Amino acid sequence: MAERGQEWQGRCCRAAKKRLPVLRWLPKYSLQWLQLDFVAGLTVGLTVVPQALAYAAVAGLPVQYGLYSSFMGCFVYCLLGTSKDVTLGPTAIMSLLVSSYAFHDPTYAILLAFLSGCIQLAMGLLHLGFLLDFISYPVIKGFTSAAAVTIGFNQVKILLGLQNIPRQFVLQVYYTFRRIGETRIWDAILGVFCLIFLVGLQQMKKGIPRIYQMERLYVRASQLIVWTAATGLSILFYKLPFMTGQFFYCNAFFLAARNALVVLFAGLAAYSFQVTGFQPFTLTGATPQGLPPFQPPLFSKVTPNGTVSFQEMVQAMGAGLAVVPLMGLLETVAIAKAFASQHNYQIDPNQELLAMGFTNLLGSFVSSYPVTGSFGRTALNAQTGVCTPAGGLITGALVLMSLAYLTSLFYYIPKAALAAVIICAVAPMFDAKIFHTLWLVKRLDLVPLCVTFLLCFWEVQYGIIAGVLVSGILLLYPLARPRIKVLEHEALFIQPASGLYFPAIEFLRDTVQKQALSEPRLRSVILDCTHVSSIDYTVVLGLSELLHEFQRRRLSLAFVGLQAHVLQVLLAADLEGFYNFSSLKDAEKTLEEELCSASEVLFNDGSENILPTSGIIQ
Template identity: 40%
Template sequence: MKYPDPRRIAAQLFPIVQWSRQYGADVAIGDVIAGFTVALTLIPQSIAYASLAGLEPQYGLYASFIGGFVYGVMGTCPQINIGPTALLSLMTFTYTNGTNPDFAVLLCFIGGIVQLVAGTVQLGFLVEFVSLPVVSGFTSAAAITIASSQIKGLLGLKFSAESFLGTWEGVFKHILETRLQDTLLSLVCCITLIGMKALKDIHIKDPEGEKGRRRAVIIQRTLWLAGVARNAVVVLLASIIAFFVHQDKEDPLILTGNITPGLPTPQPPPFQTSVGNTTYTAGGMFAHLGSGLLVVPLVGIISNVAIAKAFARGRTLDATQEIIALGACNVVGAFFRSFPVNGSFTRSAVSDSSGVRTPAAGFYTGIIVLLTLALLTPYFYFIPRAALASVIICAVLQMVDIAIIKRLWASSRLDLIPLMGTFVCCLVLGIEMGLICGVGIDVILLLYYHSRPPLDVEFVDNGILPSHYAIYPVGGLHFAGAERVRAKLIVLRNSKGLQRSTPTPETLRGIPDNGPYANVANGGNILETNVVANGTTVAAGTPNRTYLSSNVRKLNVLVIYCDGLYRMDYTFLQSIKMMVTEWSQSGSIVWCNAKPVIREQLESVLNNAAFCDSEQLGVLLHSLSVIEEQQPQVEVIGDTQL
């Protein structure tokens, strides 16, 4: 018995074992720059996303450092940064609103276990059942919901709301309570963020001279860094303004307030907690989190795998390892009071443009976050909530994918149904129910496609073979389309209503040279030039088999070409059995090029089924024509005898 190699398993489970062997100073410099740059984006985002999740600001920092360390050891995509994201923060708020941070930490832990199990048992393929239109509708609706939830922060309003509709209802009810100072600050922050975002896209022309080129490079990199670090710059400037205008008795601006300083104490995830006078056991906490225990990790998996695919650039992606790494980040993070996390496309793009080389960039980002927790948390008191709301809105609005509507309209308009259905359901019913509805719409469309397989019946009268009916099933035939296919094959119209088939060079070459139809006309000579027959070009060098189809009587034979058929379920087989019985009353059915598994399935329900391959088809049809010539020429179409 051969045992698995432990070193190979370790290298697969911990990719750091492989890439660390070539890790040198040149690689480390790229990772340090990327790690520091991502930290400038991550720290203000994590504070804002903690507020979005309904938690105190320090929880955003708790969720920001451990993911970088764990993913650096187990991850495969250098660009990905694991931490709080707008989408999972909103979903965390959805399932834990009105409770305490213990519920968010437990959601992180159980979600991580679900992801680990999904990766361990190779369930990554389930992600493929969520179509891109559903994902796009879901993320766009989530972005609008997140942006809407921050409107009250922009206007300085204070009210409680959980849903998209509830938020806007609250805005209209409290619009007269708008605070001018917070509104003006948020407006300035949004304009500054949008303007600074454009800085990194400015390209300076190369001046003449070495000194001028060096200066241009410095300016270019400074503009790029300012654009990338715009969140940190805006939050810092807003905090300075808030510090100088702050008054002890009256707050001109709504501030973040006190933040618990220091690092989190490692401890097991809570399985019992108290909210007010109510004590929740593990069962009560699970019941309260409900479907979030599956929906949150599923959304995290979809997002992370999508980001990894986007930055794979043609390289083979181990989706299973990505899922395992994400699960480990959440499980370990729960011991440090983290709420659910996953990869962020924005931060991953920043990391990529910063020259990241390996997943070790997460180590440096995590170290900077730890230093921030240890040294800078007292200064976060003066961060205005309007500035954090501006950061969130400017970050999530780019998640709205409007361009996909044009692409779907040009390529697959039917996919607009799951896109718009998911989008509307997410806004009206909530993002978790909207995702479920979107998947349900996809399932309905799949059943619709299966119930209408493309099995158009052709009447083949091309002069090469005796005329017959033909169908070309592709893929699998399932119960949903059984009766429709049977009805289409049994209730055949007369041959005038069917599409006639013309010969192709491949068809001509498929007839055996020594078969019964090899030399019906012109002695079977070889074509010396290209010939156009019935709109089809027959290449020179092809045996000339121009047959007089008018002299060949039509056969009531159905040839089912099984080249592209790989499976039929039990219900469809029973329908086929009935169809063969009905057709055999006035004709025959031939199964051509059936794979062994298809032949075995058919033989289990049919007696004396006629099987052949392409080379035998002409001989078989010829023999059937001889049999029919010896019988009365009666054709049954539907219930009518001709």
């Protein structure tokens, strides 16, 4: 009994650790890890706040909803996530999808987060993460590249201060160039300056070595204070040889928080103009202060024309209920796998599904729209030396502090500065090299890439669906048209290069008939099935008809190299005239003897050669 109790206790412990990954690393947590996680969480928090404000605009929602969507994932993933590096929150791609399916309405966006969370939870519990395997890499790159162009150009009108530009991409391009003369010069100057500043800081970051030494926590805290007072000096002197490792660290932290710095400086400039009574910039405007109420999402919406029911809201979101959960999962798992491989640990895709599902489900209770893993913030998290998902707790706390105390300051943030942040964030998503790479490696893969890329400019869901369908066709085509090797001897030798499934049987029959039955010189056929690992009932019927045709012509169709389970299927079908040989030499010898025997019978009495019924010749 004691042994059974211990065994049961061990199973429960393993199950708990599998479903709550926090139990794996929490017992080993150390002060050294705390130092690294604190700095990483703070650095990511300084990045997520300005990005959240900007991504809310991409989603077509008020800016506070970006912050509402930024903290729940930090807390949930700390408990349920299997990657130490991944950070969940609003992203450019997910914001674009929300813009397409939530119609710029917070009620729809929050309900979409709730339903996406439910779907992701169900997929995780049913272990359906394998569905992502059917979305090929060219489709992913086509979508992300199109999303980068769409999101980036969508910010151009904000950068220029243009108003009332359509959101549909083609019309947006047309009207942006048509109304370029209405550009607000101050918005354009500020936006271009912020872009140059962000790009310059990005280039500076490449010249800073990564420091691996472990400073004490109070040393790092003092560094942050010094950094706050001396950012200007760090820009001017960041490459001088007399710098210590600690000063390098301050510069790295400074450059990692470049988005926050750009927004801060732009806000200070706007506030300075506001004090003088002249405001040349388009500002973000008033943002509600305080934390969002914890309440379930609305399952109906009251409008001036009546009440929109839950069913009507679901129908309106349509394909978004499939696209949003799948793309959210795809982005998170792809990022998690990349960083897990880089840092030598493993993730569980189904557990990632559960983490994302709970994040979106619980996030909908705090007015969040759907979120997913962020590549940029995850890379920043890893580069700053995060050790566990506990770094997300610091990031989440910083977002909550911003909501509680800083929202009044968001009024002065120029929209052009946020547009510059978004453009710099999505620019790396456009991968121009992939077109050249696929041209060199496999040109056929350019078809789903280009189809997805082009159609995503029309509608995102059409681009993704079309790309998946084209990839599916390219995947299934070899099954319907397998390569068939044909060698001519006394008997015709035909060898399919892969398995036989129902789409391929007509092609195989046409090939055999064309090679063996359509010419004046009729010949027997040896079908080498060495590479055939499985067949289905449609193939069995097709082979039966082919055997019947050969019998009618008084010829033989023999099989060679059948695997045991395939042979068992054909024997169970009891096909008339079925032969199986263990080797090609035996098949040729037997068929030659039968042809000679049949010729003698026909020469002597003119009677037909009666072939024996099914059998196995070893």
